[in-house]
Amino acid sequence: MITAPLLEIAVLILGMVILMFEAFATKIDKRLLAFAGILGLAAVFVASFFVAPSPSADQATGFWSFYTADSLSIFFKQFALLTTILVLIMMIDYAPVVENSVAGGKLRSALGEFFAVPIFTCAGLMYMASAIDFIFIFVSLELVTISFYVLVSFTRRNPVTLEAGVKYLVLSALSTAFLVYGITWLFGVTGQTNLQRITESLANTGIDRSAALFGMVLVLVALGFKIAAVPFQIWVPDVYQGAPTPVTAYLSVGSKAAGFVVLLRVLRPFLMLPETHRLLVLIAILTLIYGNLAALPQGNLKRLLAYSSIAHAGYLLIGVACFDGRAVIFYLAAYLLMTLLSFAVLVIVSQQTGDRISDFDGLGKRSPFLAFAMLIAMVSLAGVPFTAGFLGKFFIFYAAIAQRQIALLVVGVITVGCGFYYYLKVVRAMYWQSTAKMDKIPISALSRFAMSALILAIIGLGVYPQPILDALKR
Amino acid sequence: MLLFVIFCPIVAAILIMVGAPARKTALVASMLTLAITLFLLGSLQGWQRDYQHVTSFSISPDWHLSFTTGLDGLSMVMVLLATIVTLAAVWFTGKIDRYENAFYGCLLLISGGAIGAFASIDLFFFYAFHELALIPTFLLIGIWGSGNKTVAAWKITIYLAVGSFILLLGLILLYQSVPVASRSFDIRALKAAAALGQFSLEAQRHIYLLLLIGFGILVSLFPFHTWAPEAYASAPAPAAMLHAGVLKKFGLYGLLRLAIPLLPDGARHWTSLLVVLLLGNIIYVGLVTIAQKRLDWMLGYSSVMHMGYIFLGIASANILGVTGAAALMFAHGLSIALLFAIAGEIRKRTGTLLLDDLGGLAKVMPFAGLAFGLGAFAASGLPGFANFAGEIMIFFGAFKNGWEIERFCLFQIATVLGLWGVVISTVYMLRAYRKAFMGTLAERWKDLVDLRPMLCAPVALLVGALLCYGFFPQSFVQIITPAFRPYLSANK
Numbered sequence: 001m002i003t004a005p006l007l008e009i010a011v012l013i014l015g016m017v018i019l020m021f022e023a024f025a026t027k028i029d030k031r032l033l034a035f036a037g038i039l040g041l042a043a044v045f046v047a048s049f050f051v052a053p054s055p056s057a058d059q060a061t062g063f064w065s066f067y068t069a070d071s072l073s074i075f076f077k078q079f080a081l082l083t084t085i086l087v088l089i090m091m092i093d094y095a096p097v098v099e100n101s102v103a104g105g106k107l108r109s110a111l112g113e114f115f116a117v118p119i120f121t122c123a124g125l126m127y128m129a130s131a132i133d134f135i136f137i138f139v140s141l142e143l144v145t146i147s148f149y150v151l152v153s154f155t156r157r158n159p160v161t162l163e164a165g166v167k168y169l170v171l172s173a174l175s176t177a178f179l180v181y182g183i184t185w186l187f188g189v190t191g192q193t194n195l196q197r198i199t200e201s202l203a204n205t206g207i208d209r210s211a212a213l214f215g216m217v218l219v220l221v222a223l224g225f226k227i228a229a230v231p232f233q234i235w236v237p238d239v240y241q242g243a244p245t246p247v248t249a250y251l252s253v254g255s256k257a258a259g260f261v262v263l264l265r266v267l268r269p270f271l272m273l274p275e276t277h278r279l280l281v282l283i284a285i286l287t288l289i290y291g292n293l294a295a296l297p298q299g300n301l302k303r304l305l306a307y308s309s310i311a312h313a314g315y316l317l318i319g320v321a322c323f324d325g326r327a328v329i330f331y332l333a334a335y336l337l338m339t340l341l342s343f344a345v346l347v348i349v350s351q352q353t354g355d356r357i358s359d360f361d362g363l364g365k366r367s368p369f370l371a372f373a374m375l376i377a378m379v380s381l382a383g384v385p386f387t388a389g390f391l392g393k394f395f396i397f398y399a400a401i402a403q404r405q406i407a408l409l410v411v412g413v414i415t416v417g418c419g420f421y422y423y424l425k426v427v428r429a430m431y432w433q434s435t436a437k438m439d440k441i442p443i444s445a446l447s448r449f450a451m452s453a454l455i456l457a458i459i460g461l462g463v464y465p466q467p468i469l470d471a472l473k474r
Numbered sequence: 475m476l477l478f479v480i481f482c483p484i485v486a487a488i489l490i491m492v493g494a495p496a497r498k499t500a501l502v503a504s505m506l507t508l509a510i511t512l513f514l515l516g517s518l519q520g521w522q523r524d525y526q527h528v529t530s531f532s533i534s535p536d537w538h539l540s541f542t543t544g545l546d547g548l549s550m551v552m553v554l555l556a557t558i559v560t561l562a563a564v565w566f567t568g569k570i571d572r573y574e575n576a577f578y579g580c581l582l583l584i585s586g587g588a589i590g591a592f593a594s595i596d597l598f599f600f601y602a603f604h605e606l607a608l609i610p611t612f613l614l615i616g617i618w619g620s621g622n623k624t625v626a627a628w629k630i631t632i633y634l635a636v637g638s639f640i641l642l643l644g645l646i647l648l649y650q651s652v653p654v655a656s657r658s659f660d661i662r663a664l665k666a667a668a669a670l671g672q673f674s675l676e677a678q679r680h681i682y683l684l685l686l687i688g689f690g691i692l693v694s695l696f697p698f699h700t701w702a703p704e705a706y707a708s709a710p711a712p713a714a715m716l717h718a719g720v721l722k723k724f725g726l727y728g729l730l731r732l733a734i735p736l737l738p739d740g741a742r743h744w745t746s747l748l749v750v751l752l753l754g755n756i757i758y759v760g761l762v763t764i765a766q767k768r769l770d771w772m773l774g775y776s777s778v779m780h781m782g783y784i785f786l787g788i789a790s791a792n793i794l795g796v797t798g799a800a801a802l803m804f805a806h807g808l809s810i811a812l813l814f815a816i817a818g819e820i821r822k823r824t825g826t827l828l829l830d831d832l833g834g835l836a837k838v839m840p841f842a843g844l845a846f847g848l849g850a851f852a853a854s855g856l857p858g859f860a861n862f863a864g865e866i867m868i869f870f871g872a873f874k875n876g877w878e879i880e881r882f883c884l885f886q887i888a889t890v891l892g893l894w895g896v897v898i899s900t901v902y903m904l905r906a907y908r909k910a911f912m913g914t915l916a917e918r919w920k921d922l923v924d925l926r927p928m929l930c931a932p933v934a935l936l937v938g939a940l941l942c943y944g945f946f947p948q949s950f951v952q953i954i955t956p957a958f959r960p961y962l963s964a965n966k
Contacts, residue, residue: 390605416635427609465534
C-alpha cells in the first residue's frame with residue numbers, strides 16, 4: 001500500500017532526475033524532459049488513488065502532527081498533479097517563445113529548467129495541501145513561491161516579464177513577512193504551531209483573544225496575497241500579463257488553489273468568532289466588485305483572465321465566508337478545468353496573433369476547434385448550466401442562501417451579470433467579427449487531446465458532479 | 475419516447491455542428507420530434523393529473539438531484555407548441571450566408587432547451603435546460619442579426635442571465651425551505667411537501683417575490699421588458715419566432731407550475747403588485763406599441779404586451795383564468811411566430827420594415843398578406859382563433875378571481891382596463907396591416923415575389939393549429955385543467 005508522503009517524494013525525485021538530465025545530457029531534445037515529466041506526474045496521479053488513509057488528526061504525533069492525508073489533502077494533491085501536467089503540456093507549446101527570448105538562439109539551453117521547476121512547484125503545492133502545522137505551511141509555501149520567482153521572470157529578455165518578476169518578488173516577499181509575523185503572534189498567544197492544538201487552546205478562556213485575532217489577520221493578509229483577494233490583488237494584473245502564459249495559468253490555478261486550501265485549514269480555529277466572519281464577508285464583497293468591474297473594459301485577454309481570477313476568488317470567498325468547504329472545493333475543481341482550458345487556447349493563439357481580444361477575431365472560421373474550446377471555457381467561467389462552472393456557482397450560492405447572506409447574494413448576482421459581459425466579449429470576437437487572416441492555426445496532437453479532455457470534463461462535471469462530491473466524502 | 479423528443483433536436487444540433495448537411499438534418503429532426511410529440515399527445519391520458527411517460531436517472535443522491543422527465547397536460551401542450559414552432563422556424567430559415575451549420579445548430583439548441591425545460595419534472599434541469607438557449611440566442615442575434623444588433627444581443631443576454639440567476643436563488647430557497655429529510659428538486663416531492671404545509675408563509679413570500687422577478691425578467695414583465703422588443707427586432711426571423719413564441723413562455727410556465735401548487739400564500743401576498751405590473755404591460759406597453767413605426771419593433775412590443783393578459787390569468791387564481799392563461803400561451807406562441815415569420819420574409823425581400831416605406835404589398839404578395847392578416851386577427855383576439863378562447867377565459871376568470879380580493883375591486887378594475895388592451899391591440903395590428911399590405915403599392919416593390927409554394931406549408935401548419943385550437947378549445951382545456959384542479963377552486 002502507498003502512503004501519502006511517498007507521492008511527494010516521488011515528485012521531488014522526478015524533478016531532480018529531470019534536472020540531472022538537463023545538466024548532463026546536453027545533446028537531447030529538451031522537450032523529451034517535459035514528456036518524461038508529464039509521464040512521471042501521470043504515474044503519481046494514478047498512484048494517488050491508492051493511498052492508505054492516515055491516522056486521524058486527534059492522536060497524531062511526530063510526523064503526522066504536521067502532515068495529514070485526509071480526503072481534502074489527497075484531493076488537492078491530485079488537483080496539483082493534474083494542474084502541473086496540463087501546464088507542462090502548455091509549456092511544450094510555449095517552448096518556441098522561451099527559446100527566442102532566453103537563449104538568443106543558442107541551443108535549447110534553458111528549456112530544461114523551464115520544464116523542471118514546475119515539478120518542484122507541484123511538490124510544494126502537494127505539501128501545502130497536507131500541511132496542518134504553521135511551520136510546515138510556511139516551508140511548503142516558500143517552496144512554491146520561490147519556484148514561482150524563477151518561473152514568472154523566465155523569459156528574461158522581455159522587459160515586461162522582468163517587471164512582472166520583480167513585482168512578484170517584492171510583493172511576495174512582503175506577504176511572506178506578514179505570514180511569519182502572524183505565525184509568531186499566534187505562537188506567542190497559544191504556544192502552539194499545530195492547527196489542531198491552536199483550536200483547542202483557543203477554546204480555553206485564559207487566552208488573549210484579541211492578540212490571537214491580530215495574528216490571524218496577519219496570516220489572512222499573507223493568504224489574501226496568494227488568492228488575489230482585494231485589497232491584496234494589486235500585483236495580479238501586471239504579473240499575470242507579464243509572466244509567460246503557461247506560468248500565468250499555473251499561478252492562477254495552482255497558487256490560488258493552494259492558498260484556499262491553507263485558508264480553509266487556517267481559518268478553522270477562528271471561524272466561530274463573529275469578527276472573522278464579518279471580515280471575510282467584507283473581503284468577499286470587495287473582491288467580487290473589484291474583480292468584475294475592472295474586468296469589464298479590458299481589451300487584453302491575459303489581463304482579462306487576471307481580473308477574472310480575482311473575480312473568481314470573490315466567489316470562492318463567499319463559500320469560505322459561509323463555511324462551506326465542499327462548495328469551495330467543487331468551485332476550485334471547476335475553476336481549474338475552465339481556466340486551464342482558456343489558457344491552453346490562449347497559448348496557442350497568442351503565438352500566431354497576439355493576446356488581445358481583437359486578436360481572436362474570426363477564430364471561429366480560422367480554427368473551429370480552438371474557438372469551440374474557448375467558447376466552452378468562457379461559457380463555463382460565466383456560469384451557464386451544463387458546465388462545471390455553473391455548478392460551482394450553484395453550490396456557492398446555495399451555501400450563501402443557507403446562511404442568509406443577503407449582501408453577498410445581491411453582489412454575487414450583479415457581478416455574474418458583469419461576468420457574462422466580459423466573457424462573452426471573447427465569444428463575440430471569435431464568432432461575430434471577421435478577420436483578414438484565414439490561415440489555419442496548427443495544434444499539436446497532445447494539446448488537442450488535452451483540450452478535448454478538458455472540454456469533456458467541463459461538460460461532464462456540469463451534468464454529473466457526483467464523482468467530485470464522492471472524492472471529498474472518502 | 476419523451477427523451478427522444480428532448481434530445482432529438484440537441485443531437486441534431488451537434489451533428490450539424492460537426493458537419494451534417496444543415497437544412498436537411500434540421501428539417502428531418504424537427505419533423506420527427508413533431509411526429510412523436512403528436513403521438514405522445516394521442517397517448518396522453520388527459521383526465522389524469524399525474525405525470526406520464528416518466529423516466530428518471532439519479533444524478534446526485536446527496537442532493538436528491540435526478541434527471542426526471544415526464545408530461546402532464548400542461549407540459550404536453552407546451553412541448554407541442556415548441557415542436558410546432560421549431561418546425562416552422564426551421565422551415566422558414568432560408569439560405570444562410572455565413573456559418574450555415576451554426577445557424578441551424580443554434581436554432582435546434584434553443585428548441586431542445588425549451589422542450590427539455592417544459593418536460594423536466596426536476597427543477598434543476600427545468601432551469602438548466604432553459605439556460606441552454608442563452609448562448610445560441612446571443613450568437614444568433616450577434617452573427618446574423620440586423621439593425622442595432624450588438625446592443626440588442628448584449629441586452630438580452632445580460633438581462634436574461636441576471637434574471638435567471640435571480641430565479642436560481644428563488645429555486646434554491648424553495649429547495650431549502652422544506653425540512654432536510656424531504657429536500658428535493660423533484661416537483662412532485664415539493665408538491666407533497668406543500669400539501670403537508672411545509673412552506674411557511676414567510677418563506678413563500680420571499681420565494682414568490684424572487685420567482686416573480688426572475689421569471690418576470692425572462693417573460694418581459696413590465697419594468698423588466700426593455701430587452702425584448704429590441705432583441706426581437708434585431709434577431710433573424712427564425713430566432714425571434716422561437717424566442718418570442720416558445721422560450722418566453724418558459725417563465726409563465728414556471729409560474730403556473732410552481733406558484734400555484736407550491737406557493738399559494740406567497741402568490742396571494744404579491745397579487746396587488748403583480749396586477750399593477752401586468753397593467754403596465756397591457757396599457758403602457760400597448761400604447762407604446764401603437765407609436766411604433768417599424769413592423770418588427772411593433773411585433774416585439776406587441777408580444778410584450780400580450781404577456782400582460784397571461785399574467786392576468788395567472789394572477790386570477792381560479793381554474794378558468796389559469797386555464798385561459800395556458801391556452802393563451804399556446805395561442806400567442808403560434809400567432810407571434812407566424813407574424814415574425816412573415817415580417818422576416820418581407821424584410822428579406824424589401825430590406826426594410828419601416829411601415830411608411832411599405833404599402834400595398836398584398837397586391838404582389840397575396841399569400842403573405844393573407845397569412846399576416848390571419849396572424850394579426852388572431853393576435854388581436856378575433857373569435858375563431860385560439861387567442862380569443864384564451865383571452866375570454868382569462869377575462870371571465872379574472873373578473874371573478876379566486877381570492878375575491880375586495881380591496882378596490884382590484885381584479886374587476888384590472889379586467890376592465892385589460893379589456894381596453896384588446897382595443898389597443900386591434901388598433902395597432904390593423905394599422906400595421908393596412909400600412910404594410912393595403913393602400914397603393916410603391917413603384918419599387920412592383921417586382922416582389924410572393925412566398926414560394928414551399929413556404930406555404932409552415933404557414934399552414936401554424937394557422938391550422940391556431941384555427942384547430944380556436945374552434946375546439948375544449949379538447950385542449952380538458953387536458954390542461956387536471957394539472958390545476960386540486961389547487962384551485964372552480965369558478966362558482
